[in-house]
Amino acid sequence: xxxxxxxxxxxxxxxxxxxxxxxxxxxxxxxxxxxxxxxxxxxxxxxxxxxxxxxxxxxxxxxxxxxxxxxxxxxxxxxxxxxxxxxxxxxxxxxxxxxxxxxxxxxxxxxxxxxxxxxxxxxxx
Amino acid sequence: xxxxxxxxxxxxxxxxxxxxxxxxxxxxxxxxxxxxxxxxxxxxxxxxxxxxxxxxxxxxxxxxxxxxxxxxxxxxxxxxxxxxxxxxxxxxxxxxxxxxxxxxxxxxxxxxxxxxxxxxxxxxxxxxxxxxxxxxxxxxxxxxxxxxxxxxxxxxxxxxxxxxxxxxxxxxxxxxxxxxxxxxxxxxxxxxxxxxxxxxxxxxxxxxxxxxxxxxxxxxxxxxxxxxxxxxxxxxxxxxxxxxxxxxxxxxxxxxxxxxxxxxxxxxx
Numbered sequence: 001x002x003x004x005x006x007x008x009x010x011x012x013x014x015x016x017x018x019x020x021x022x023x024x025x026x027x028x029x030x031x032x033x034x035x036x037x038x039x040x041x042x043x044x045x046x047x048x049x050x051x052x053x054x055x056x057x058x059x060x061x062x063x064x065x066x067x068x069x070x071x072x073x074x075x076x077x078x079x080x081x082x083x084x085x086x087x088x089x090x091x092x093x094x095x096x097x098x099x100x101x102x103x104x105x106x107x108x109x110x111x112x113x114x115x116x117x118x119x120x121x122x123x124x125x
Numbered sequence: 126x127x128x129x130x131x132x133x134x135x136x137x138x139x140x141x142x143x144x145x146x147x148x149x150x151x152x153x154x155x156x157x158x159x160x161x162x163x164x165x166x167x168x169x170x171x172x173x174x175x176x177x178x179x180x181x182x183x184x185x186x187x188x189x190x191x192x193x194x195x196x197x198x199x200x201x202x203x204x205x206x207x208x209x210x211x212x213x214x215x216x217x218x219x220x221x222x223x224x225x226x227x228x229x230x231x232x233x234x235x236x237x238x239x240x241x242x243x244x245x246x247x248x249x250x251x252x253x254x255x256x257x258x259x260x261x262x263x264x265x266x267x268x269x270x271x272x273x274x275x276x277x278x279x280x281x282x283x284x285x286x287x288x289x290x291x292x293x294x295x296x297x298x299x300x301x302x303x304x305x306x307x308x309x310x311x312x313x314x315x316x317x318x319x320x321x322x323x324x325x326x327x328x329x330x331x332x333x334x335x336x337x338x339x340x341x342x343x344x345x346x347x348x349x350x351x352x353x354x355x356x357x358x359x360x361x362x363x364x365x366x367x368x369x370x371x372x373x374x375x376x377x378x379x380x381x382x383x384x385x386x387x388x389x390x391x392x393x394x
Contacts, residue, residue: 014235014251021227086254086344106346108258111224 003028004122005047009040009054009066010084015107019053019084022111023118037061041069049079051122056085056096064099071100080121084109225353228256229360236368240375245368246278249338252361254280257354258347259340261317263287264328266336266369267301274301274337282341287319300325301334306358312349317341324350326358328366335366 006023008031010016016033023029032049034040036058044052052070056063063083070076083096086107093104102121105114118124235248246264253259261281265274274290274297276282293302297320300307307325309315315323322339329335338361 012251012255013238014231014248015255017231017235018228018255021231022224086260107255107344108347109255111227112220 004051004124005030005032005049006051006053006118007032007034007040007043007049009034009037009052009058009063011036011055011058015055015084015109018109018111019114022109022115025115026119026124037063037066040066044070044073044076048075051118052076052079052081053118054081054083056083056092064096067096067099067101082114082117082121225356228353229356232256232357232360233364236364240372242369242372242376245365245372248368249361249365250278250280252357252365253338253340254344257340257350257357258344259342260344261342262338262340264336264338264365265290265297266328267292267334274298277336282319290320296321297325297337297339300327301337303327304329304332304334306362308350312343324358326362328369329362330366330370335370338362338365 004026006029008016008019008023010019010033020031020033023031032043032047034043037054038060040052040054041061043049054063054066063085067081067083070079070081080102081100082103082105083101084105084107085092085096096104103117105117232252235252236245239245239248249264253262259280263276263279263282263284265276265287267274272292274292276284276287279287290297290301292298296307304327306327307322309321309323312323319341322341323343324338324340326338327334328337338358
C-alpha cells in the first residue's frame with residue numbers, strides 16, 4: 001500500500017518520466033503526473049497529495065502561479081512544494097521561495113539530489 | 126659331631142641371610158615411604174603458596190589472552206570498516222550508473238515514442254535541455270538536393286540567425302561530411318559563434334549523416350560536460366537520426382496515402 005502521494009506537474013514528458021523513474025525508487029511512493037498548472041490543480045482537487053513537484057515554465061499556467069494558488073488553499077497550505085526550472089539565477093529561486101515553495105531544483109536535475117530532497121521533505125529515513 | 130657342627134653353622138647362616146633379607150625389605154619400604162613423603166612435601170609447598178599471587182598470575186594470563194582477542198577484534202573492525210568504505214564508494218558509483226542508464230533509457234524511449242516529425246524534434250529539444258543542460262542549440266538537417274545544412278529546430282537562437290552551411294565547410298560542414306563529433310577545447314572559455322559551435326554532433330544512420338546537433342551555450346548551472354553527456358551525445362547521434370528519418374518517411378507515406386485515397390475516392394464515386 002502506498003504511503004506517499006506525490007504530484008508531478010511538468011509539461012515535458014521526458015522530464016516527467018525522468019522524475020517518476022527517480023522517485024519510484026523510494027518505497028511506498030505513488031506518483032501522479034499532470035501536464036500543466038491547470039491539470040495540476042484539477043488533480044489536487046480530486047485527491048490529497050503529500051508533496052508537489054512543479055516546473056516553472058509551462059503553458060496555460062506556469063509553476064509560480066500554481067505555487068501561489070496552492071499556498072492560498074487551506075488544504076495544501078503546508079504541503080511541501082519543490083520547484084523545478086531551467087533557470088539557475090538566484091532571483092528566480094528567491095521568487096519561487098517567496099511565493100511559498102519549500103525548495104528549488106535546477107535542470108538538468110540530479111536524480112540523487114532530488115530523491116534526497118523529497119525524502120527530507122516527507123521525513124523519510 | 127662334625128655333622129652337628131656343620132648343621133648348626135648352616136642354620137646360623139640361614140638365620141643371618143633371613144635377617145639380611147628382612148633388613149633389605151625394611152629398607153625398601155622405608156625408601157618407598159620417604160618417596161611418598163617427599164611428594165607430599167612438594168605438594169605441601171605448592172598448596173601453601175600465597176593465593177593472591179596465584180590469582181594475580183591467573184589474571185595476568187587472562188589479561189594477556191583478552192588483549193590478544195582485542196587486537197584480533199580491532200583488526201577485524203578495521204577490515205570491516207575498509208570494506209564498508211569500499212561498499213559506500215561502490216554504492217555511489219552504482220547509483221550514478223543507475224541514473225545515467227535511466228537518462229539513456231528515457232532519452233531512447235522518448236525518441237521512439239512517436240512518428241510525428243515535429244514531436245521528434247520537440248523530444249530532441251527536451252532531451253538536450255533537460256538531460257544535457259544546454260540553453261542555446263539547434264538541430265540542422267542536410268538537404269540532399271543542395272548539400273546544405275539548415276536549422277529545423279532551435280532553442281535560445283533565432284532560426285534565421287543560423288547560416289545555411291554547405292557540406293564540408295566550416296566546423297559544422299566538416300562534422301556532417303566526416304561523421305566525427307566536434308567538441309570545443311575549453312567549454313568555459315568558449316565565445317558564441319554560430320559558425321563554430323561549442324559542440325557539434327553528427328546525426329547519422331550507420332555512416333549516413335542526415336544532420337547535426339549544434340550546441341552554443343550551456344545552462345548557467347551547467348559548468349562542464351559529464352561522462353553521461355558524452356553517452357547521451359552518442360545515443361542522440363544514432364537514435365535521434367533514426368527517429369527523424371523514420372518520422373519523415375512516415376509523414377511522407379501518410380501524405381502519399383492521403384493523396385492516393387483522394388484519387389480512389391474520386392474514381393469510385
